[in-house]
Amino acid sequence: xxxxxxxxxRATLFRARLAEAMRLRQSNQSALARSxxxxxxxxxxxxxxxxxxxxxxxxVGECASALGVSxxxxxxxxxxxxxxxxxxANTLSLTEAPRALVDEQIFAWxxxxxxxxxxxxxxxxxxxxxxxxxxxxxxxxxxxxSTDQAIGASEDRMAWMRAAQSDYEIALPLYEIESFARGExxxxxxxxxxxxxxxxxxxxxxTQLYPSLRLYLFDARRVYSAPVTILxxxxxxxxxxxxxxxxxxxxxxxxxxxxxxxxxxxxxITARALPxxxxxxxxxxxx
Numbered sequence: 001x002x003x004x005x006x007x008x009x010r011a012t013l014f015r016a017r018l019a020e021a022m023r024l025r026q027s028n029q030s031a032l033a034r035s036x037x038x039x040x041x042x043x044x045x046x047x048x049x050x051x052x053x054x055x056x057x058x059x060v061g062e063c064a065s066a067l068g069v070s071x072x073x074x075x076x077x078x079x080x081x082x083x084x085x086x087x088x089a090n091t092l093s094l095t096e097a098p099r100a101l102v103d104e105q106i107f108a109w110x111x112x113x114x115x116x117x118x119x120x121x122x123x124x125x126x127x128x129x130x131x132x133x134x135x136x137x138x139x140x141x142x143x144x145x146s147t148d149q150a151i152g153a154s155e156d157r158m159a160w161m162r163a164a165q166s167d168y169e170i171a172l173p174l175y176e177i178e179s180f181a182r183g184e185x186x187x188x189x190x191x192x193x194x195x196x197x198x199x200x201x202x203x204x205x206x207t208q209l210y211p212s213l214r215l216y217l218f219d220a221r222r223v224y225s226a227p228v229t230i231l232x233x234x235x236x237x238x239x240x241x242x243x244x245x246x247x248x249x250x251x252x253x254x255x256x257x258x259x260x261x262x263x264x265x266x267x268x269i270t271a272r273a274l275p276x277x278x279x280x281x282x283x284x285x286x287x
Contacts, residue, residue, distance in 0.1 A: 005076065011054050013076040015047055021067040021074070036062035095244045105244070109231055110164065116232025117167045119260040123227040123239055125180060126170055129215075131201045133194045166232075168213045171263040173220040181281035192285055199282040203275045214271035216264050223266045230257050 005013075022032060029047070033040040036059065046055055046063075054060070054075070064071040072078045095105055110118070120126065127135070135151050179185045183195060206215050218225075227239035236256040238245040247253060269277045 010076050017074050021069050025067050035066035093246045097244045113231035114164045119230040120170045121225045121228050131198050134198045170215045174217045181285050196285050199278050203278045207275050216267035217269035218263045219268045
């Protein structure tokens with residue numbers, strides 16, 4: 001709700017903010033006058049304390065555009081000086097998502113959120129919990145001869161992520177782990193020996209790192225989620241294939257946090273029950 005203030009007080013606020021914007025832009029009356037197409041005397045009048053009237057909308061808009069601030073901020077209608085376009089750019093952005101293990105951007109986000117709870121819905125099995133054999137099978141078609149080098153570089157980063165003082169909650173569709181165990185769909189052609197070893201690794205890691213690492217399985221027939229990572233209260237990242245869609249505004253980060261928490265509440269297999277479920281899948285794995 002916009003606070004209603006007296007016209008003269010708004011005019012005073014306009015003068016103060018116009019002067020502040022000029023100072024930050026290292027502009028002067030002559031430069032601003034040229035930018036907005038008026039005489040220098042007009043700008044001088046805008047800044048005079050005895051002037052109790054606001055300029056017309058055209059002049060306010062031109063001043064805002066020339067100084068890179070919003071007209072609403074000059075008029076005291078908001079406390080944020082950025083334009084709407086700048087606000088959107090700062091709160092929503094697209095970042096390239098290379099086909100890699102732990103790329104530079106993901107690692108930077110995890111370092112930024114160190115100490116906060118990290119909630120994650122991966123696109124497939126989470127990379128940070130995969131065996132080396134699983135990583136080689138999955139990434140060799142994309143990375144070729146550099147696969148071994150990429151895995152070696154990523155292992156240090158994944159070790160750092162696991163050791164960071166952040167709680168990890170991971171929610172995975174139930175069908176994903178079951179398709180993996182059976183070698184179906186995306187995992188068709190993956191040898192049973194690799195699948196069994198991967199399931200053993202998941203059992204070991206989720207048991208040893210619990211409760212700082214909690215992995216839940218949800219039924220996608222009941223609830224759905226796109227791949228998303230929520231890094232504390234700082235940002236939320238949607239994975240859309242070739243790009244990450246990054247949100248930094250509190251309202252959207254909170255909305256995605258609530259969405260993730262609903263996946264946990266609806267989980268068919270809880271973090272405590274997960275190791276037993278994985279043992280059953282491993283014992284039923286066939287070549």
